Amino acid sequence: MSNSKFTRRGLLKTSTLAGAGLALPTIFTGASAHAFTNDPTGGSVTLGFNVPQTGPYADEGADELRAYELAVEHLNGGGDGGMMNTFSSKVLDGTGILGKKVEYVTGDTQTKSDAARASAKSMIEKDGAIMITGGSSSGVAIAVQGLCQEAGVIFMAGLTHSNDTTGKDKKANGFRHFFNGYMSGAALAPVLESLYGKDRNAYHLTADYTWGWTQEESIKASTEALGWNTVNAVRTPLAATDFSSYIAPVLNSGADVLVLNHYGGNMVNSLTNAVQFGLRDKQVNGKNFEIVVPLYSRLMAKGAGENVKGIHGSTNWHWSLQDEGSKAFVKSFGTKYGFPPSQAAHTVYCQTLLYADAVSRAGSFAPCAVVEALEGFEFDGLGNGSTLYRAEDHQCFKDVLVVRGKENPTSEFDLLEVVEVTPAAQVTYPADHPMFAGGSLGSCNNGA
Amino acid sequence: MDAILLQILNGLDKGSAYALIALGLTLIFGTLGVVNFAHGALFMIGAFCAVTLSKILNASYEVIDETKTDFLGNPLKVKLTYVESWFGPETGAAIIDWTVPLAILFSIPIMIAIGFIMERGLIKHFYKRPHADQILVTFGLAIVLQELIKAFYGANPIPTGAPAVFRGSFDFGVLLGYEANAIIYPYWRMVYFAFSALIIGGVFAFLQFTTFGMVVRAGMADRETVELLGINIDRRFTIMFGVAAAVAGLAGVMYAPINSPNYHMGMDFLVLSFVVVVVGGMGSLPGAVLAGFLLGILESFASMNEVKNIFPGIDQIIIYLVAIIIILTRPRGLMGRKGVMED
Numbered sequence: 164m165s166n167s168k169f170t171r172r173g174l175l176k177t178s179t180l181a182g183a184g185l186a187l188p189t190i191f192t193g194a195s196a197h198a199f200t201n202d203p204t205g206g207s208v209t210l211g212f213n214v215p216q217t218g219p220y221a222d223e224g225a226d227e228l229r230a231y232e233l234a235v236e237h238l239n240g241g242g243d244g245g246m247m248n249t250f251s252s253k254v255l256d257g258t259g260i261l262g263k264k265v266e267y268v269t270g271d272t273q274t275k276s277d278a279a280r281a282s283a284k285s286m287i288e289k290d291g292a293i294m295i296t297g298g299s300s301s302g303v304a305i306a307v308q309g310l311c312q313e314a315g316v317i318f319m320a321g322l323t324h325s326n327d328t329t330g331k332d333k334k335a336n337g338f339r340h341f342f343n344g345y346m347s348g349a350a351l352a353p354v355l356e357s358l359y360g361k362d363r364n365a366y367h368l369t370a371d372y373t374w375g376w377t378q379e380e381s382i383k384a385s386t387e388a389l390g391w392n393t394v395n396a397v398r399t400p401l402a403a404t405d406f407s408s409y410i411a412p413v414l415n416s417g418a419d420v421l422v423l424n425h426y427g428g429n430m431v432n433s434l435t436n437a438v439q440f441g442l443r444d445k446q447v448n449g450k451n452f453e454i455v456v457p458l459y460s461r462l463m464a465k466g467a468g469e470n471v472k473g474i475h476g477s478t479n480w481h482w483s484l485q486d487e488g489s490k491a492f493v494k495s496f497g498t499k500y501g502f503p504p505s506q507a508a509h510t511v512y513c514q515t516l517l518y519a520d521a522v523s524r525a526g527s528f529a530p531c532a533v534v535e536a537l538e539g540f541e542f543d544g545l546g547n548g549s550t551l552y553r554a555e556d557h558q559c560f561k562d563v564l565v566v567r568g569k570e571n572p573t574s575e576f577d578l579l580e581v582v583e584v585t586p587a588a589q590v591t592y593p594a595d596h597p598m599f600a601g602g603s604l605g606s607c608n609n610g611a
Numbered sequence: 612m613d614a615i616l617l618q619i620l621n622g623l624d625k626g627s628a629y630a631l632i633a634l635g636l637t638l639i640f641g642t643l644g645v646v647n648f649a650h651g652a653l654f655m656i657g658a659f660c661a662v663t664l665s666k667i668l669n670a671s672y673e674v675i676d677e678t679k680t681d682f683l684g685n686p687l688k689v690k691l692t693y694v695e696s697w698f699g700p701e702t703g704a705a706i707i708d709w710t711v712p713l714a715i716l717f718s719i720p721i722m723i724a725i726g727f728i729m730e731r732g733l734i735k736h737f738y739k740r741p742h743a744d745q746i747l748v749t750f751g752l753a754i755v756l757q758e759l760i761k762a763f764y765g766a767n768p769i770p771t772g773a774p775a776v777f778r779g780s781f782d783f784g785v786l787l788g789y790e791a792n793a794i795i796y797p798y799w800r801m802v803y804f805a806f807s808a809l810i811i812g813g814v815f816a817f818l819q820f821t822t823f824g825m826v827v828r829a830g831m832a833d834r835e836t837v838e839l840l841g842i843n844i845d846r847r848f849t850i851m852f853g854v855a856a857a858v859a860g861l862a863g864v865m866y867a868p869i870n871s872p873n874y875h876m877g878m879d880f881l882v883l884s885f886v887v888v889v890v891g892g893m894g895s896l897p898g899a900v901l902a903g904f905l906l907g908i909l910e911s912f913a914s915m916n917e918v919k920n921i922f923p924g925i926d927q928i929i930i931y932l933v934a935i936i937i938i939l940t941r942p943r944g945l946m947g948r949k950g951v952m953e954d
Contacts, residue, residue: 219875221766397916400927404870404879407800408621408914408926414792431768431902432870439797439869441780447792466871468770482682493682505681573679573687 167281184188199529200315200610201291208263208528210235210515211292211554213307214284214321218288219428220299223507227297227321228269229500230508234515235497238265241536249488250516254523258387260311261522269375272298276306283307287314293528294319296514299507301325301374308337315599315610320512323508324426324458326377329558335607338537338557341510342590344378345598347457347477348385350563350585358422359453366418367396368409368433370425378424380598382457386422398590399429406433410440419447421454430456431466438470459566462505464578480509480546480566481581489546503576504546513545517552531607533569548587556593557604560587569601613784613793618911619934620783624800624869627807628654631862632880633887633899634811635855641894642848645734646742646748651881652756653856655773657863658872662769665710668694672747683827696854709774714864719857730849753877761874765779768871772797777868785920799868806865810858811900817854818896829853831894875893892947902945 270282
C-alpha cells in the first residue's frame with residue numbers, strides 16, 4: 164500500500180510555488196544574467212555596422228565599412244592603433260572592449276528607412292549585436308535610432324546632418340558625432356559675409372525631405388541674420404535627376420546667390436546643371452553670381468568634377484587637417500587602403516572608438532551605463548579639437564570646417580581646401596533652441 | 612512670357628531624351644511585340660560608353676615628382692596621359708576634351724552588338740510568352756546590367772564633360788528683346804536637341820526611304836504576309852533591335868555631359884519613357900516622338916514656382932496625370948493605330 168500524499172491539486176500548488184520562488188530573483192534583481200539586450204557572455208562582443216552597401220550612397224557606405232574595419236582592428240590591438248594613440252581618454256588598450264575581442268556584423272541600409280530598420284533588427288536579434296552604428300542619410304538614422312531605443316541597444320549615428328536627429332527625434336540611446344544643419348549655417352555665415360557682403364539675395368533649392376528642410380531653415384536663419392534677403396525657397400523632389408527647370412528661373416528672380424540644399428546625387432546634378440546654365444559667369448545686381456553648397460562631401464564633390472571649383476560649403480572633417488589625431492587616422496587609413504578617408508569614414512571611426520571608450524570607462528556594456536559615460540563627456544585628439552558630447556541632446560559640439568572646391572587639385576582626392584576652422588563655441592546653440600524643439604530624449608533603455 | 616519660353620526650351624532637351632528612348636522602345640514593340648524593360652539600361656550603357664572612352668583616353672602612367680608630397684608625405688606620383696605624351700600636350704588635350712563626340716563612334720558598334728546579343732541570347736525566347744513574362748525577364752536583365760556597371764564603376768556619378776567650346780550658355784533673351792539673363796540656355800543642351808532631331812530624322816528616313824525599312828514597315832503591319840513572300844523578317848527585326856539599342860545608346864552618350872552618368876540613370880528614364888510610349892501610342896514611331904517632347908515640356912511647366920504654388924507636388928505627378936487622361940479618353944494613345952489597346 165502506498166502512503167503517498169501526492170495529489171494532482173497538491174502537485175500543481177507545489178509546482179506553482181516552486182516556480183514563483185525560482186523566478187523571484189530574476190524578476191526583482193537587476194543583476195540577472197541577462198539584465199540588458201545582448202549582454203555578451205563569451206570572449207567576444209559583436210558590433211553591428213549598418214551602412215548603405217547598395218543604392219546611390221554605396222560608395223560612401225563602403226568607405227564607412229573600411230573605417231569600421233580599421234577601428235575594430237585597432238581596438239583588438241592590430242595595426243598602428245590610429246587615433247587610439249592621440250585620443251585624450253587612455254582606457255582603450257588594444258585588448259578589445261573590456262577584454263572581449265571585438266567582432267562585427269554588417270547590414271545593408273540601401274538608404275531606405277524600412278530596409279535599414281530590418282537589417283538593424285536582424286543584427287540585434289539574430290547576431291546579438293550590442294551596438295548599432297552607421298548610416299548615410301538622416302531619414303535612415305532617425306528610423307534606426309528609434310528602433311535601437313525600443314530594442315535597448317546603443318545607436319552611434321554615422322553621417323546624418325538633419326537637425327532632427329538630435330532635435331525633435333532625439334533618443335536617449337542615440338548619439339551623434341557628426342555636425343548638423345544649424346552648425347553648417349553658423350559656420351558658413353561669417354565666411355559668406357566676408358566673401359560676398361551683407362547685401363545679397365539668396366535663392367534656395369531644397370531636397371524635399373527632413374534633412375533638406377532643416378538645412379534650409381538653418382541656412383536661411385543664419386544668412387538672414389547677416390542681412391541677406393531670401394528671394395525664394397523651392398522644394399525639389401528627392402528623385403529628381405535633371406534640375407534645369409528649377410535652375411532656369413533663378414537668374415530671372417533677382418537672386419545673386421544660389422544655395423543648393425542638396426546632397427549626394429541631387430547635389431552633383433543640381434550643381435552641374437547650375438554651372439551648365441552659366442550661373443557662375445553671370446552678373447546680377449552688379450555682383451558676381453555665387454553658388455553655395457552648405458554640406459560638402461569629398462566623395463560627392465568627385466561626382467561633380469570641375470564644377471565644385473571655388474564653391475564654398477561646410478564639412479565635418481577633412482583629411483588635410485594637420486592635428487595629430489587627423490594625421491594618425493589618415494596615416495592608418497591611407498596605408499591600409501591607399502587613399503585618404505572621407506568625412507563619413509572619419510565620423511564612424513570616431514563613433515566606434517567613443518563607444519568602446521565609454522563601455523570601458525563605465526565598466527559595463529549595459530546601455531544605460533554607456534549613456535551615462537557618454538553624456539557630458541569631453542575629449543580631444545579625434546581630429547576636431549576639443550569636443551563635448553552634450554548630455555541634454557547627445558550631440559557632439561566641436562569645430563566645423565568651412566571648405567572651398569580647390570582650383571588646382573593635385574590628385575583625385577585633393578578636391579576641397581579648408582578655408583576656415585570655425586571654433587565649437589561659434590556653432591554651439593542652447594539645447595532648447597527652437598530649431599531643435601519638439602522632442603525629448605526620454606529614458607535610456609537597457610532592453611531585455 | 613519669358614518664363615514660358617524658358618520652360619519650353621527646358622522641355623525640349625528633356626523631351627529629346629524621352630523621345631529617343633521611347634522611339635527605340637516603340638520600335639521594338641512594333642517589330643518584335645516585346646515590352647523591353649531593359650531599354651533604360653541601354654541608355655545607361657550608352658552613357659557609360661562615354662565614361663569608358665574617357666577612361667581609355669585618360670589612361671596614364673605615373674611619374675614621381677620629388678618636389679611635392681602626397682597625403683601620406685611620400686613623393687607625389689603625378690599622372691601623365693599616354694594620349695598627351697603621344698600626340699603632344701595640345702593635340703592630346705584636345706582629343707580628351709572631345710571625348711563625348713568621339714564616343715558616338717565608339718558606342719555605335721558596341722550598342723549594336725549588345726542589342727544583338729540581348730535579342731538573340733535572351734529576348735527571342737520570350738516572343739511567344741505573355742507580356743508579363745517579357746516585362747519580368749527584361750526588368751531582371753536591367754537590374755543585372757546596372758549592377759554590373761556599379762561593380763565596375765562604383766555607385767557615385769562620374770563627371771563627363773562636354774567639349775570646352777560647348778560649355779556655358781546662350782542668352783536667348785537678348786536675341787528676343789528681353790533683358791539679359793532672362794532666357795538662358797546651355798550650348799550643350801542645344802547640341803543635344805539638334806542631335807536628337809538628327810537621329811530621329813535618320814531613323815524615319817531609314818524606315819521610309821530604304822528597301823530594308825520598307826520591308827520592316829510591312830512586317831510591322833502584317834508579319835504573316837511578309838513571311839509568306841519568303842522574306843526572313845525575323846533577321847530584319849533582330850537588326851532593328853540592334854538599331855533601337857544604338858539609338859538608346861547614342862541618347863545616353865550625348866546625355867553624359869548634362870548629368871554625370873551613374874548606374875541607375877536608366878531606371879530614372881525608363882518608367883517615364885514607357886509612359887511616353889503609351890501616351891504616343893504603342894508601336895507608333897511619330898507618336899513616341901510627339902509624346903516625348905509634349906511630356907518633357909509639360910514636366911518643365913509643372914516645375915515652375917507659379918504652378919507649384921497652386922498645385923503643390925504637381926511636378927512629380929504631371930506626366931502620370933496626363934497619361935491617365937489620355938488612356939481614359941483615347942486608349943490607343945495620341946497616334947496609335949486604331950484597335951491597339953482598345954479592346
